[in-house]
Amino acid sequence: MTVDQARVNRIFLPGTYAEGVPYELFRELRAEAPLWWVEEPPVGEWPAGPGYWAVLRHADVKHVLRSPEDFSSHLGATQIRDPDTPADLAFARTMMLNQDPPGHSRLRRAVAAAFTPRTLRELAAAIENRAAELVTALRPRGEADVVPVAADLPVWTLARILGVPEQDRQLLVDWSNRVIGYQDPDHAESRTADPSALTEAGRAALALRPTVRTAPDGRPLNPRSRAALADMFAYAHALAEQPPPGSIVARMCEAGLRTSEFETMFFLFAVAGNETLRNGLPGGLHSLLTHPGQYRRLSRQPRLIAPATEELLRFWPPVLQFRRTATRDTVLAGRPVRAGAKVVVYHASANRDGSVFPDPDRLDLARTPNDHVSFGFGPHFCVGARLARIQMSALIRRIVTELPGLRLASDAPPKRLVSNFQNGLKELRVRWE
Template identity: 85%
Template sequence: MGFDQARVNRIFRPETYAEDVPYGLFRELRAEAPVWWVEESAVGEWPAGPGYWAVLRHADVKQVLRSPEDFSSHLGATQIRDPDSPADLAFARTMMLNQDPPDHSRLRRAVAAAFTPRALHELTAVVERRAAELVAAIRPLGEADFVPVAADLPVRTLARILGVPDQDRQLLVDWSNRVIGYQDPEYARSSTADPARLTETGRAALAHRPTTVTTPDGRPLNPRSRAALADMFGYAHALAEQPPPGSMVARMLEAGLSTGEFETMFFLFAVAGNETLRNGLPGALYSLLQHRDQYRELCRRPELIGSAVEELLRWWPPVLEFRRTATRDVELAGQRIPAGDKVVVYHASANRDESVFPAADRLDLTRTPNDHVSFGFGPHFCVGARLARIQMTTLLRRIVTELPGLELAPGPPPRRLVSNFQNGLKDLRVRWR
């Protein structure tokens, strides 16, 4: 293989994605081999890891995701970085995201029981009302940062799902910042929740927030550990003890989730349910405004919004990659992978695979079919994908139809999140007539 290992390793480094997703490098790597060995160098205060196999082609990504018997979510969890201790790994394994069938299937059924057609209909009405309010609030301004505008919609929707009072809504933002943005100093220790505005439950949770970022023996505190998120799990426990009557929380508990299982489900919803849209919506709008011909076509033909959302998800996948662990010695696309090795599937690379997407590096809002993997594939296909699509469709339709002449505002380009996991923007200033 004619690639320097240091160049291959760029796809691991978080700072790579602060500049842009390395689609050109992915394309070159795919052309030469479907699976590559990547070294995990130290990142800031985080130690080096053992390395992993990167899976870059669409067919192989789907093969890994649909084969939990060979590529487990449970053995080592689903983040590239290994949990720091056996206790951290045991904690991670309690989450639905980090389980394999049949345990994963049972938890998924309990969550799905809360998303009845009636519940989705009610949530759709909430989304439509809030999207209308958001656009009406900024319309007279002529210019705004779209990132906090977009972030408000999934947070309010999540608060409705989880039974979080409006006063405590900002806690959801803070928790997801700490978990997802831990590689970005601007996000890692941010806190915007005002204790004076919180409910009694919110203030009680905040009192348990860790005051140190290291463990007693001096190691960096894993941002996804129970110790680092004691305030969030305390809040989830209080919700499970007294769920709002008739809420989706109550329905999940009635469907068989234990209090402990609900606490880890709260973690998943509060982070994944927030960040997917918080990254996907600004990324979609930024992509549109960088491709003026496609933006004008959508303005002219608003009926394209359905296929446009799918193409924008392909073009700007909110999640860049996910990790699995080989359960046995296995061969993937001609590459032998030993049992216990990490295997990381790159959604961002698979979504630009030329063998599946003709003219893959061209944004085409009329593209159909569109077999992107931005919501995953197989047993772990995103349980909230339908709701995410509803939110993206609703807000983008209003933005495009109610803010005429939309364009990027003059000034420095948007800043990207420092993360090799989430494909995010930290700001996106836009203006309109």
């Protein structure tokens, strides 16, 4: 069997994911070969790229993620799209996500103290209370779009651990929309924060938001560049002038991070820590409601929530892929890979690899073992994974057990995010008794 190159390229195109993750195509490709060359045709105003190797099988994905000496996060950063300029690449490289050991390890230690067992226990109690408040407020309505509800919990949690005042929480949503949803016209231009409701620091930062989408050289402004994020970084520095005690911002100040390291660490928490759960929560709920037998199983047996959370993360991975760059000529899955080549691992494909997960397209809330890679693997395993699990478990358990007769609204199909990076929903309307 030979797969047409145009069909292979579908796994790169953002529009593909607006219709759903192409699991059938991933399965077809895995069956024929473990590694595929993918072209990067132009998308809208974004220019074509040089292409990359797509890694689709579970074992090979884990191999790449645990081998920074061969597959670097630092050389070209971790997004498929190359940074536009050497300056953009240099700035991106200061982010923990885009570093290799030992530099990555130093930055990780600077924030790991925010996720100690004691801290997480205290957060868990507060998160349970917040989840209860959200669902209690929903209950009388009988119908809702659960995406904003699901987005509230991670934004509320992040504001708490970063020390962002309640009035400024919507800035976190605004920044996430622009950075993660830039391929989707509904998010690229969205502004959720009301200036009149913000603190003085929030209003000052919002005034610095770029009003043009082009760089000085005429190219589209990269949403992850320093110029595009001037408002976020101005806010981070204002917060650092008097950081709330015990907050992650305070810990970063105490760690003596360089300016660019402080800025990109704030970016990582404010955007990545928000967006993963903002996608995983409604995605997990959608998975349950399209498998009514499993939904009823969880509603009758809420003690299943721990394995159910892992299975929902496997079944609906919030992050579709991450990029690495080959540090030298090497061999991967039996194929030669040249130094400097992009290597992109597909979590969404690895999580449906039938050699690891029996009957991989079946949702099984009691599945064990469950070696999914939705939080990554190796040195870059998500530092906030335990916190993410706490939030997801709390909200989904409350929704399933306290909104009886929960079902998808038949007259309002879910709306998916246009993105080849985040597996997201923009709208998920549900009804209950």
